[in-house]
Amino acid sequence: MQQKTCLTHKELARRWTISHRTLERWRYTGEGPQFMKIGVRVAYRLEDVEAYETQQTRQATPGVRRGPNAGVAA
DSSP, X not given: XXXXXXXXXXXXXXXXXXXXXXXXXXXHHTOSSOXXXXXXXXXXXXXXXXXXXXXXXXXXXXXXXXXXXXXXXX
């Protein structure tokens, strides 16, 4: 069986448990993973999706204070 190399916008939305409309908005605003447009169809290469997922990996959220004084106004 041949391994799938591309995902539709609905398949990617299911993978990430987000709305396919969010992916539409991201394409319009230039956010999210790279995509291909073939005629009227949109496809996401699996390697681009995985690269985007790797880029989104974080240790902490920037600007969020941690520790015993978290939440105390500076």
